[in-house]
Amino acid sequence: MEWLWVLFGVVIFLSFTIEAVTGFGSLVISLAIGVLFLPLEQIMPISAALNICMTSVIAFKNRQSLDNKLLLNVILPGMLLGTIVGFISKDGIDDALLKQLFGVLIIWFSTRELWRMTHQHQDKPRPIWLTRLLTVCAGITHGLFASGGPLLVYAVAGTNIDKARFRATMAFVWFSLNGFLTVVFFIEGQLQPLLIQVLWYLPLVVMAIYFGNLLHNKVNENTFRKTVYSLLFITGFILLISRYLS
Template sequence: MDMLWLTLAAFILLAYTLEAITGFGSIVIALSLGAMLLPIDQLLPVLVPLNICMTGYLTWRHRAMIDRRLLLGMILPGMLVGTVIGYALLPWLDATLAKRLFGALVLWFAARELWRLRHAAVQPVRPMWLSRLLSLGAGVSHGLFASGGPLLVFALAGTQLDKARLRATLVSVWFTLNSLLTLAFLLDGRLLPALPQIAAYAPLLLLGVWLGEYLHRRCNEQHFRVAIYLLLLITGTLLLSPWSLL
């Protein structure tokens, strides 16, 4: 088990480094790789509190760029309701089924992003009702796996937000929802046993941010995005494979 948690440390460092380079969600990457080693319900109480540190810092630093009208009027209402639904469903899901569902989500998102990058596809503007419905689904995914990013980014496709405002708005969503999930983990008794792992992994966040910013100034961001999506594509396939022992 110690070796498994040590390997998870490498995955966490990779995930936060890649997020610092590309802005991509660290939990999706860390949970995708970590789910090949440990059950999802053991990973979430570690990864979610760690995520608060990075998103809290980014939310405060870029608070002036947050689109509060979009955040409060469209994103958070559906995401909050969906997160509660997803959190309530998690104890009823078989561990193998949960892993397969998460694998399908990761596989879909990675394949979609690779196709979009390959074809330079323009995101269509969606009607508000569909964006709200997708936000609800993103909340359910976040409640189950703390990984609502793929569906929420899909829901917000075609918005008029520039890159900086969109990123600031999204990290404020993750900070809000992951704070609530951390409180839920505290109340259901899963947070306290995870505190030693959280404390042990916390320095990796600083290293990941520093390393990511260093690489961001020297490397092509799109190449890193392609590498991430390819990695997630392989991971999603492994999570779905019938011969997987995970």
């Protein structure tokens, strides 16, 4: 079992490096790959706690660019409501089905992003009620898998938000929600047995941020993103059929 935690450490380093390069993916990638060999209920608290370290720095540095109106009126209320619903619902869903649902989410996200990049598609503005609905759905997936990013990015892409405000606002959302989830995991006693892993992986997160920042200006981000989305698609497909592989 110990070598699996070492392997998950490699996954943590890779996923946080990817986020440092592209600005997305530390949670969805670490969970999508990690759940192939470790239980979701163990790696969710670890990934959520580690994500706070990265997003807190980004959120603080870019706090002047926050879109407070969108954050307070739309994103946080919807995400918080959805996260609570998803977290409560998680215990009533079979683990194998949970993996398959996660796989469907990852396949949808990776396919959409690959199609969007290939066709240079730009999302059109949406009515506010649809943005709110999508935000609640993103919160539900965050409560279930600690991975509300795909749906939330889709929801916010339909608003008139620029790149700087988008990055700052998303960082604050993940810092807030993952902080909330980490507290819940602690209260329920899920985090305490995993604190040693969190401490061991912290230096890997710091190294990943440093390494990712070095790579940021040295790699073709478009090609890099396509590679990551392709990896996510394959991982999502494996999760989808995981019930039949065991």
